[in-house]
Amino acid sequence: MTQVLLLDGLRRVDATTPVVRADDLGVLRGESVFETARIAAGRAVFLDAHLRRLAASAERLDIALPRGWEALAEAACQGKDDGVLRLVCTKGPPPLGFAVVTDVPEExxxxxxHGVRVMTLTLGVTALQRAEAPWLLGGVKSTSYAVNMATLRYAHDEGADDAIWVSSDGEVLEAPTATVAIVRDGVLFTPPSSVGILAGTTLQGVLDLERVPATVRRIPAAELHEADEVMLLSSVRGVAPVTALDGRELGIGPVTKDLREAFEASLS
Ligand SMILES: Cc1ncc(COP(=O)(O)O)c(C=O)c1O
Incomplete structure (x- = not known):
């Protein structure tokens, strides 16, 4: 069941009630920011990290972020054991903040x-392009996710569950809704945010467990194709094994399995 709470006054509204104005720049220009967090045991997981990223995204979009997000998240998650919390702030004017709570989809x-079957697709920019061109909004979590969703639709049409974006000069970037990590000879590698990708809260949570040696560095696509294990990391899915990549069967490797178990256990 979907629940909606407004930041202003922590007012609960029916999910079918319209809350955003038609002339809001979030609607007209896609100028809104959002965060998606896992709800576990009545609390939003890594809430501080999500709120820091929300604030950083808002700054990049010149959105005057209102206050009160901790209280909103707390009220929205109350009594919910497991679920998805979305925090959204439109540009307005005036900016409108709200929370949407849903169940975790079966998928x-x-x-x-069981993991996901993934294909690589180009993002059409070089690895450093988005860092050099801040107007491309690399690392910003805005609601302008139409390209991300179109990428997923394309992958689905091609028979894959998900995609990994590769830069035009052949480096691993991220998935449309997840961070990418690979394992080679027992070491985990993941690309740095300097290639314009979102700094993942799940990746940080997994690295903080210190269960595997890890290196953050740029990854040529060839290394992805030769990796022993590949995984997608994101708030609600957690650690999702990539069981096939561009048709190469990978299965679920021991490092991915261990990280998934340890990560899930750390949330309870
Ligand atoms: C483009 C992109 N990269 C990475 C992530 C992973 O971020 P997090 O682990 O904070 O959910 C997401 C999450 O939605 C995303 O949309």
């Missing part, structure tokens, strides 16, 4: 357990 639970 997400399946991906967490």
């Amino acid at each position: 997400t639970l399946r991906a967490r357990e």
Whole structure:
């Protein structure tokens, strides 16, 4: 069941009630920011990190972020054992903040357990392009996710569950809704945010567990194709094994399995 709470006064509204104005720049120009967090045991997981990223995204979009997000998240998650919390702030003017709470989709639970089959697709920019051109909004979590969704639709049409974006000069970037990590000879590698990708809260949570040696560095696509294990990391799916990449069967490797178990256990 979907629940909606407004930042202003922590007012609960029916999910079918319109809350955003038609002339809001979030609607007209896609100028809104958002965060998606996992709800576990009645709390939003890594809330501080999500709120820091929300604030950084808002600054990049020149959105005057209102206050009160901790209280909004707390009220929205109350009594919910497991679920998805979305925090959204439109540009307005005036900016409008709200929370949407939903159940975890079956498809997400399946991906967490059984993994995803993935294809690589180009993002059409060089690895450093987005860092050099801040107007391309690399690392910003705005609601302008139409390209991300179109990428997923394309992958689905091609028979894959998900995609990994590769830069035009052949480096691993990220997935449309997840961070990418690979394992080679027992070491985890993941690309740095300097290639214009979102700094993942799940990746940080997994690295903080210190269960595997890890190196953050740029990854040529050839290394992705030779990796022993590949995984997608994101708030709600958690650690999702990539079981096939561009048709190469990978299965679920021991490092991915261990990280997934340890990560899930750390949330309870
Ligand atoms: C483009 C992109 N990269 C990475 C991530 C992973 O971020 P997090 O682990 O904070 O959910 C997401 C999450 O939605 C995303 O949309």
